[in-house]
Amino acid sequence: MREYDVVIIGGGPAGLAAAASAKKNGIDQILIIERDHELGGILNQCIHNGFGLHTFHEELTGPEYANRFIDEVKKLKITYKLNTMVVNITKSKVVTYMNSLEGMIEIQAKTIILAMGCRERSRGALNIPGYRPAGIFSAGTAQRFVNIEGYMPGREVVILGSGDIGLIMARRMTLEGAKVKVVAELMPYSGGLKRNIVQCLNDFNIPLKLSHTITKIHGKDRITGITLSKVDQKGSPMKGTEEYYSCDTLLLSVGLIPENELSDNMGIELDTVTSGPNVNESLETNIEGVFACGNVLHVHDLVDFVSEEASLAGKNAARFIKKLKVGKNNDLGKIIELKSENGIRYTVPGIIRLDQMDDTVVIRFRVAGVYKNCYISVYFDKERVIHKKKTVVAPGEMESILLDKAKLNDYPQLSQITIKLEEV
Amino acid sequence: MYDVIIIGAGVSGCACAREISRYQIKACVIEKDEDVCSGTSKANSGIVHAGYDAPLGSLMAELNVQGNEMMGALAKELDFPFQRNGSLVVCFHEEELPNLYDLYEKGLKNNVKELQILNKKELRLKEPNISENAVAALFAPSGGIVCPFELNIALAENAYTNGVEFKFNTKVRNIFKKNDRWAVETNRGMIETQYVVNAAGVYADLFHNKVSEKKIHITPRRGEYCLMDKTEGGTVKSTIFQLPNQYGKGVLVTPTVHGNLLVGPTAIDIDDKEGTDTTREGLERLLNQAGKSVNHLSGRKIITSFAGLRAHEEKHEFIIEEVKDAKGFIDVAGIESPGLSSSPAIGVRVADILKSEMNLKPNPDYIGHRKGILDPQKLSKDVRNELIKNNPSYGTIICRCEMITEGEIIDAIRRPLGARTLDGIKRRTRAGMGRCQAGFCMPKTMEILARELKESSLQITKNRNESIILTNRNKEQA
Numbered sequence: 001m002r003e004y005d006v007v008i009i010g011g012g013p014a015g016l017a018a019a020a021s022a023k024k025n026g027i028d029q030i031l032i033i034e035r036d037h038e039l040g041g042i043l044n045q046c047i048h049n050g051f052g053l054h055t056f057h058e059e060l061t062g063p064e065y066a067n068r069f070i071d072e073v074k075k076l077k078i079t080y081k082l083n084t085m086v087v088n089i090t091k092s093k094v095v096t097y098m099n100s101l102e103g104m105i106e107i108q109a110k111t112i113i114l115a116m117g118c119r120e121r122s123r124g125a126l127n128i129p130g131y132r133p134a135g136i137f138s139a140g141t142a143q144r145f146v147n148i149e150g151y152m153p154g155r156e157v158v159i160l161g162s163g164d165i166g167l168i169m170a171r172r173m174t175l176e177g178a179k180v181k182v183v184a185e186l187m188p189y190s191g192g193l194k195r196n197i198v199q200c201l202n203d204f205n206i207p208l209k210l211s212h213t214i215t216k217i218h219g220k221d222r223i224t225g226i227t228l229s230k231v232d233q234k235g236s237p238m239k240g241t242e243e244y245y246s247c248d249t250l251l252l253s254v255g256l257i258p259e260n261e262l263s264d265n266m267g268i269e270l271d272t273v274t275s276g277p278n279v280n281e282s283l284e285t286n287i288e289g290v291f292a293c294g295n296v297l298h299v300h301d302l303v304d305f306v307s308e309e310a311s312l313a314g315k316n317a318a319r320f321i322k323k324l325k326v327g328k329n330n331d332l333g334k335i336i337e338l339k340s341e342n343g344i345r346y347t348v349p350g351i352i353r354l355d356q357m358d359d360t361v362v363i364r365f366r367v368a369g370v371y372k373n374c375y376i377s378v379y380f381d382k383e384r385v386i387h388k389k390k391t392v393v394a395p396g397e398m399e400s401i402l403l404d405k406a407k408l409n410d411y412p413q414l415s416q417i418t419i420k421l422e423e424v
Numbered sequence: 425m426y427d428v429i430i431i432g433a434g435v436s437g438c439a440c441a442r443e444i445s446r447y448q449i450k451a452c453v454i455e456k457d458e459d460v461c462s463g464t465s466k467a468n469s470g471i472v473h474a475g476y477d478a479p480l481g482s483l484m485a486e487l488n489v490q491g492n493e494m495m496g497a498l499a500k501e502l503d504f505p506f507q508r509n510g511s512l513v514v515c516f517h518e519e520e521l522p523n524l525y526d527l528y529e530k531g532l533k534n535n536v537k538e539l540q541i542l543n544k545k546e547l548r549l550k551e552p553n554i555s556e557n558a559v560a561a562l563f564a565p566s567g568g569i570v571c572p573f574e575l576n577i578a579l580a581e582n583a584y585t586n587g588v589e590f591k592f593n594t595k596v597r598n599i600f601k602k603n604d605r606w607a608v609e610t611n612r613g614m615i616e617t618q619y620v621v622n623a624a625g626v627y628a629d630l631f632h633n634k635v636s637e638k639k640i641h642i643t644p645r646r647g648e649y650c651l652m653d654k655t656e657g658g659t660v661k662s663t664i665f666q667l668p669n670q671y672g673k674g675v676l677v678t679p680t681v682h683g684n685l686l687v688g689p690t691a692i693d694i695d696d697k698e699g700t701d702t703t704r705e706g707l708e709r710l711l712n713q714a715g716k717s718v719n720h721l722s723g724r725k726i727i728t729s730f731a732g733l734r735a736h737e738e739k740h741e742f743i744i745e746e747v748k749d750a751k752g753f754i755d756v757a758g759i760e761s762p763g764l765s766s767s768p769a770i771g772v773r774v775a776d777i778l779k780s781e782m783n784l785k786p787n788p789d790y791i792g793h794r795k796g797i798l799d800p801q802k803l804s805k806d807v808r809n810e811l812i813k814n815n816p817s818y819g820t821i822i823c824r825c826e827m828i829t830e831g832e833i834i835d836a837i838r839r840p841l842g843a844r845t846l847d848g849i850k851r852r853t854r855a856g857m858g859r860c861q862a863g864f865c866m867p868k869t870m871e872i873l874a875r876e877l878k879e880s881s882l883q884i885t886k887n888r889n890e891s892i893i894l895t896n897r898n899k900e901q902a
Contacts, residue, residue, distance in 0.1 A: 035824065085821040100819030103809035122861035124728030127650070129702045132730060134886035134893050138863045149867055151881060151894040176898055220698055221890035237704070248895065261825075264655075 005029040006317050007095050007109035009086050009262065012041020013303050014294025014310040015115035016069035021314025022113075023076045027321055031107070032073070032080035033097050039073070039080060040066030041117060042140070043303065045147045048168055050195070054304035065303060089266045091287060110324060111289040111317040114263055114277065115310065118295040120165070121255040128160075130217030133224075139165040139253040143172065152176055154249025158226050159183040160214050162190040162197070164301060164396075166253020171200035173251075180204070181245055184212040184228055186235055189370040191255070191396050193301055213237060214250070223250055256299045263292070273346040274298040281352040281361045282316040283309065289320050298348050298364070301398055305364070312362075336414055343368050343421030345395075352417070357405055363419065364400045367393045371421055376401065379418040380411050393421070426450050428778065429608055429617040431596055431631060433457075434465035435572065435764055436756045437623035438579035439771030445586035446775070446792075447784035452589040452617075453580070454610065458888055459592065459848045460841060461576035464625045465764070466851065467649070467700065467732025469688060470572045470680055471663055473762040474511055474564035476531025476539065483742045485534045488762040490769035492566055498768050502578035503796035504571055505681040510662040511567025512547070514717055516557045517669070524667055528562050538565045553659050553719050567663055571681045572764055573851035574796065577841075579771075582794040584840045586787060593889065596624075599634050599753075606752060618782075620753045621774055626697045626735045628757035635750040640743065640757060644697050644733040647689025648706040652725040653859050657683035664717050675713045677721070682854065687714040687721070693736070700731045727859045734760035742766070744773050746781075754778070797835045797852060801827060822872070823865040825858025833869060837876045844877065846870065847887040866893070 006022045008015045011034030019032050038044065043051070046062025053059060056068065073080065084099040093109040120138035137145075137153050143165060145151045155178050159166045162185040170180045183201060188211050190197055201208050209228065215237045216227035230241035258276040260268070269278045269286045276297040277285040284291050293313035294306040333355030338347045347365045371393050378386035378401060386401060393399060401419070408414060428444060430437045433455035441453050455462070472495050478485035499506035515524040524541065531539045540563045547554055547561045584590055591612070598609040599620065608615045622631045629642040657679050666674025678686050690706040707729055715721050737743060737758025747753045754777055756770060763770075778784065800808050800818050811831075812819040818831035836843045836852035843849045846856065849869055856862030856869065870893060874881045885891045 035821065083820065085824065085827075087821075087827065098812075098819055098821065100812060100816035103812040103819055104805050119860045120863050122727070122859075122863055124651070124861045125724075125726060125859075127707050127723070127726055127729050129704045129707060129729075131701045134891035137866075141863050141866055144867055145894060146898060149881070150898045152896050152898055152900075153893070154895050215704060217701075220700075221886075221888050222892060 001094070001106055001108045003029070003108045003110070004031045005110045005321050006031070006113060006314075007107065007111075008032045008113045008115055009089070009095070010034065010041065010115035010117055010296070011036070011039040011080055011082075012115065012117050012294065013043055013066065013069065013306045014117070014296070015041070015113070016066070016073050017307040017310035018113045018115055018291075018293055018314035018317070019078045020069065020072045020076055021311040022318045023078055025315050025318030027318045030078050032078060033084050033086050033095070034080060034082050035085045037083050039070045039082070045140070045144050046168070047147045048172070051303055054302065055307055069307070086262060089262050091267050093289065111291065111320050113313050113317055114285070114290065114292040114296050115294050116259045116262065116296045118256040118258045118299055120252070121257055123252055126252070126254055128214050128217060131220050133217070133219040133222050135219070135223035135248055136217070136250045136252070139163070139169045139251045142251050143169055146172055146176060152178065154178065154247075156247045157181065157249045157251060158245050158247040159251045159253060161185060161252055161254035162192050162208060163253035163255060164192040164196050166251060167192045167196040167200040169251055169253070170206050171204060174204050174206065178249075180206050181247060182207050182209055182228070184209045184214065186211070186213045186231060189394060189396075193396055194394070215242065217250065222248060224248070226250060256295065258296045258299065260296060263296070271346060271350070274348065276348070279349045281349050281357045283313040283349065284316065284320075289317075291317050298346070301396060305398065308362075309364070336408070337416045338363065339416055339418045340365060341418055341420040343371060344419050347419055352403075352408070354405070354408060359405050361403050362400050363403060364398055365419060366395055366398055367421060368395065370394045373424050375422040375424070377420055377422045378403075379420070380414050381416055387422075425605075426452050426615065426617040427782065428452075428619045428621060429454060429606070429615060430621040430623055431608075432463070432623040432625055433460040433580060433590065433592075434463050434623065434625050435461070435576040435579065435767045436625075436759050436770050437621070438576055438583060439767040440621050440623060440756065440774040441583035441588045442579045442586070443771035443775035444778060445583045445588050446787055446790050447779075448787050449782075449784060452591060452615070453583070454591045454594040454596065454608070454615070456595040457592065458845055458885070459843070460580040460590070461573050461851060462887065464733055464735060465572055465576045467730050468572055468647070468734075468761070468764055469649070469676060469678065469686065470570055471511070471676070471678060471765065472506065472568035472570050473765040474531065474567040475534050475536045475762070475765075476513075476527055476562065476564055478534060478762060479740065480530055480533055483744065484740075484762065484766070487742060487766035487769040487773065489535050491762070491766035492568070494768040495568060495570065495765070499570070501792050502582055502794045504574035504578045506568055506570045507681055508566060508568040509679065511564045511665060512542070512551065512662045513562040513665045513667050514547070514554065514558045515560045515667040516555070516716065518559055520667055520669055521560060523669070524560055524562055527667070531562070531564065536564060536566065539563070551660050551662060551664065554664065555717055555719060557716070569663060569678060569681050570764070575764070575767070577852060578794055578796065579767075581840045582792075585794065586790050590841055596631060599631055601635070601750075618752060619778060621756060622753065623756040623759070625759070626733050628735060628755065632747065632755055632757060635753050636747045637749055641738055642758065643693050643736045643738075644695070644699060645736040645760065646692045646694050646699060646731050646733055648702045648710060648729065648731045649686060649688030650707060650710055650726045650729045652685040652687065653727050654683045656685040656725045659685050659720060660718055666713075666717055675710055677714050677718045684727075687711065689732070697733065700733060702729050702731045706731070728861055736760050742770070744770060746777060797832055797839070800829060800831070822868050823855035823858060825860050826854045828853050828855040830872060833872050834876060837873065843873075845885050845887050846873070846893070849873065
């Protein structure tokens with residue numbers, strides 16, 4: 001069985017950045033396994049701009065951003081396989097992949113970096129009542145048709161959900177000559193980035209209806225329309241608020257789900273909030289030497305942060321291998337738990353092993369609603385140590401705070417860090 | 425000029441077609457939709473009922489038990505998935521125990537074998553996730569589950585291989601007697617035939633009433649279902665029914681042959697024979713109701729919901745006979761549940777009617793076996809690698825949720841009565857039937873379909889002709 005130091009599952013932005021980072025940290029035997037026919041992942045169909053502002057301080061399109069990393073991976077001579085599907089991973093890190101040239105092959109990995117990304121929630125998962133006609137697409141599938149295949153999925157469009165892909169597609173379909181009639185959002189706030197609301201809806205006079213959902217799909221063969229209803233505070237449709245919209249296309253942008261079937265099968269513990277693996281400060285899962293980064297870990301809104309997170313995973317995988325070589329393995333040391341409370345939905349990572357951490361660790365998290373003029377507070381046990389003023393926080397925008405090792409060391413008794421939102 | 429025209433390529437029609445293909449006969453199945461298994465047969469529980477529930481002494485009971493007994497051998501002959509996972513009818517109230525025993529007695533009289541009453545402890549041992557409120561259950565080991573698509577498709581393919589013709593997108597407009605024959609007027613011209621088999625599902629009354637003075641009425645009874653992720657397939661091993669009581673028939677919870685969990689159906693009588701829309705009330709009711717039988721059901725695990733129409737005849741009985749005042753016109757009407765379970769026996773019954781009237785000689789070229797689409801996941805690693813070496817398309821995964829390869833999809837298109845639409849591919853291979861519901865594989869499957877059928881992607885449909893997926897090229901005016 002062929003052996004590799006690092007096997008990276010997925011050649012999208014997370015996998016590419018993780019690979020480059022592992023290599024730069026001194027590891028040679030790296031393999032990226034990508035199921036598509038090219039590297040770059042979902043960025044290849046994101047032909048709009050707005051990528052890379054944090055990483056490169058310039059505005060790139062998705063493919064341009066991906067290419068920076070693809071070029072680097074090629075320059076670093078990292079091996080990769082395209083059109084190759086990983087079908088199984090065992091706890092002992094045997095990866096089974098399959099493609100049409102080699103068939104089914106097993107390889108032994110010393111470390112694995114999970115970077116499979118996410119998938120879109122489908123109509124079925126929402127249980128929207130009505131017929132099941134053609135013309136209903138998840139926004140990303142529609143994006144692929146328009147941007148990669150060159151086909152339009154329809155002309156008269158309703159979009160359910162205000163996730164970023166839906167917002168981007170509202171603009172894209174409009175630019176291609178379709179009429180986007182309305183974007184409906186179940187929640188009283190948008191799930192997407194503020195800048196996308198402005199640039200993709202407001203600039204094109206596309207109405208956004210908050211606290212609305214689709215209560216019926218009409219049309220037996222191709223969709224002919226939808227019924228939109230206002231929802232109450234619990235999210236239940238209110239009788240008497242029904243409005244009919246004719247359309248030939250319904251796009252769904254109602255959430256992304258980390259694709260963790262492989263992880264789950266190999267025994268990786270998943271978080272119920274993020275649907276991604278539980279990880280420590282090194283982005284390592286409950287299985288030693290298996291790391292996770294990018295949207296498979298938790299869904300991001302900006303690819304820049306995916307790259308940053310993935311670089312860390314790559315570096316930590318490299319460190320893990322070096323430790324294997326000197327035969328000195330993870331002495332767990334002191335473990336500090338991270339707890340999210342009061343308006344904070346989750347944190348990544350979920351625990352910090354003080355001995356293993358770098359000088360700093362980034363804690364990423366999302367808030368549960370829109371809050372104005374609030375504080376993000378960090379408590380070391382009972383003591384508040386960070387109290388950061390925010391004019392507005394929203395679920396669509398991932399937040400982060402930085403913790404210093406030096407500061408953590410000042411609290412020798414510390415066992416739990418709590419992050420919470422506090423009102424002014 | 426045909427000997428027999430079968431109206432409807434659902435499971436009843438195709439079972440008849442397959443049975444009569446044993447004989448030298450010129451037969452044709454006509455179907456209004458683009459594929460076999462497009463109506464009631466595609467949207468049901470996929471249960472092979474044991475037969476304890478059918479009314480005593482009814483044809484329904486007789487054919488149910490017969491069909492159940494035939495299913496195992498048929499599944500081997502025609503290579504479709506079938507498992508005898510056993511059925512449990514669960515009683516939740518002590519005071520309803522007599523009803524459970526009545527059902528047991530009825531089952532015995534219907535000739536259902538190996539029936540047993542399980543007490544609470546035995547039941548929980550068998551099904552640890554059953555609700556704490558369960559007090560006892562009727563256990564029928566002969567109850568089973570089948571893939572309704574593959575059963576239907578297998579019957580059709582085998583009938584076709586043995587010489588039965590199939591005409592799709594062919595809608596019957598009228599039927600009338602012309603001399604001593606039947607003239608079947610369709611949107612694609614007139615077809616003449618000696619015999620008509622009316623296996624038109626919810627439309628069977630329409631055709632029956634064109635030829636007979638004694639009218640029948642078929643009510644479409646809508647049943648809604650929720651299908652859950654394969655992660656939930658192990659919640660129960662048997663098919664869990666609720667003992668019917670004054671609040672209704674209850675809903676079932678069952679694993680499917682492919683490892684999902686299915687919950688359903690509701691039962692609402694409607695007028696629209698195409699009214700397969702789901703409703704908010706129905707879907708909500710399903711989960712509530714199913715939660716009474718089985719613990720740990722979560723709405724978050726639903727991957728799709730759908731509705732099917734049962735062809736309910738007023739007397740709740742199968743009508744399988746030559747119509748008295750219309751010689752040569754054979755009804756296969758009122759085939760509601762347990763129609764799927766009975767289908768093998770329905771086929772035999774119809775063939776027997778035809779045999780009694782026609783001088784049928786055995787078909788010397790009859791082949792009773794059919795191979796299904798090769799499932800590489802069932803092969804050993806070495807055999808699979810050999811397969812990929814010989815045919816690299818089996819190394820390319822198209823549907824990542826169900827791990828379906830390009831090779832399987834090509835097989836589905838190229839085989840007899842092959843797939844022509846996305847739904848056709850889905851029902852034959854399961855590509856697009858997984859948790860992402862074709863989000864990832866739809867563009868790829870369309871590309872393969874377009875290539876194989878030598879069509880443009882713009883012509884590819886979901887199912888019927890009007891159900892196009894893509895409307896135009898970018899930058900192209902409407």
